[in-house]
Amino acid sequence: MQQVKAVVAKAKGAPVEVVTINVPDPGPGEAVVKVQACGVCHTDLHYREGGINDDFPFLLGHEAAGVVEAVGPDVTAVAPGDFVILNWRAVCGECRACKRGQLQYCFNTHNATQKMTLEDGTELSPALGIGAFAEKTLVAAGQCTKVDPSARPAAVGLLGCGVMAGIGAAINTGAVARGKSVAVIGCGGVGVAAIAGSALVGASPIIAVDIDAKKLETAKAMGATHTVDSSQGDPVEEIKRICAEYYDGADGADVVVEAVGRPETWKQAFYARDLAGTVVLVGVPTPDMKIPDLPLIDVFGRGGSLKSSWYGDCLPTRDFPMLVDLYQQGRLDLDAFVSEEIGIDDIEAAFEKMHDGSVLRSVVIVDR
Known part of the structure; x- marks a missing residue:
């Protein structure tokens, strides 16, 4: 287990807080990812306002890109050092949709089994099973999609939710x-x-x-x-x-x-x-x-x-690498979606900017 800084919503409507959280070592089927950039999505605000459910405290953030730091013993699709975009549809491969070849409609998408916690042991609910307003996060390995490591994290991370949707x-x-x-x-x-x-x-x-x-x-x-x-x-x-x-x-x-x-x-x-x-x-x-x-x-x-x-009926393993390639070729301007780059302490201000139409996305640069 390791301790990192992260942004947590502890109560409905209350301002978010930057706190220390516990991130477990990855178990079977899991990966720890060092987050580089994460977009501020309206869904994060929905979580803070109790518009999704009331499973507080929430570990916010989900439109993210970063580098795999460690994987569980049975993980083979990604390895430490891989540059990945995080997704919230890790497909199971076993349900009716998957077996008929429609993995984008998987009925049993899943997240990490272990829980990240506050320092006192209180379990956190990660936004969309990701929780990436954090220096590091624990996810299911299937939530990591390997893409071109030369791509700009702040831009391609947005494929993790809003842009792909x-x-x-x-x-x-x-x-x-x-x-x-x-x-x-x-x-x-x-x-x-x-x-x-x-x-x-x-x-x-x-x-x-x-x-x-x-x-x-x-x-x-x-x-x-x-x-x-x-x-x-x-x-x-x-x-x-x-x-x-x-x-x-x-x-x-x-x-x-x-x-x-x-x-x-x-x-x-x-x-x-x-x-x-x-x-x-x-x-x-x-x-x-x-x-x-x-x-x-x-x-x-x-x-x-x-x-x-x-989620735009997407299949991350199919769609993310393709869209990153189009971005790298100059055919899809993902940079245009990045209105500003901010720090991990600036998320409340980013929520306010959502309402005045001045930003498409504020992007938190976690390792700045």
């Missing part, structure tokens, strides 16, 4: 491709990643929808062909108008990605899609939210698909 929602879940129109409602980090992914595969038009002018500017820089300020009018009608200009007879977008996670924006996404179009929900709702009232005939009459996207 957005790119995957568009490409994997929504099947966005050349010749398809896309609208993305909500242009935070995940929404902008969906726009970047849509641009990567040649979709057009790509319509960004938000109420924040700064976010719309960022969306355009990342590949949106059109922007819609939904505070100034009906975004559904504007999406339909734009798509009709591109494709004769279109009555909406082929794919609408909802990256907010609210009933009213989901309803906009539902009506903004074309006949036989697809709605992808990737924004994270709170437990109390309900799907808005919709006439069942509208659900039937429009056809198509209503999907939710969990």
Whole structure:
């Protein structure tokens, strides 16, 4: 066991604290990773606010990259010294989804068996099974995906959650491709990643929808062909108008990605899609939210698909190395998602910046 500094949320709504925690030596199927960089994701704020569950204290942080320090006795996929991106879907290989070759839908993803603790022995709940606002963290070895060690940790670590969720929602879940129109409602980090992914595969038009002018500017820089300020009018009608200009007879977008996670924006996404179009929900709702009232005939009459996207339906071992390669080739600008680099003591300030639209991601550089 070793002791390291880490960021912990001890109570609902209380400011996070930098404390000393205990990290066990890795057991079977486990690895200890020296964290280099970790993005500040809105999910971490959800944990602090009790929006996920009430299993306090939480060890926050999950969008991370680092170097494997030690592995358990039976671990062969990664070794000490490997540069890895951490993921929260270590697949089991044994469930029905895995056995039918759909590992990205694994029903039994898992985390480390042992628990990290506070100095007094209180067990910590690591965010998404990772807990990477820490100098070192203990994870299941399957949560470590080996990638090109020359890549910038602050940029590629964001594939561990938000960027992968957005790119995957568009490409994997929504099947966005050349010749398809896309609208993305909500242009935070995940929404902008969906726009970047849509641009990567040649979709057009790509319509960004938000109420924040700064976010719309960022969306355009990342590949949106059109922007819609939904505070100034009906975004559904504007999406339909734009798509009709591109494709004769279109009555909406082929794919609408909802990256907010609210009933009213989901309803906009539902009506903004074309006949036989697809709605992808990737924004994270709170437990109390309900799907808005919709006439069942509208659900039937429009056809198509209503999907939710969990982690962009990604398979980390397949998708992370590919996206890092595209980043290294200059075809996917992951650096653009890094708005600022901060220290481990600056996370409360980063939470505040989420609300004013001034950052896509604050990234904690752990070893600075």
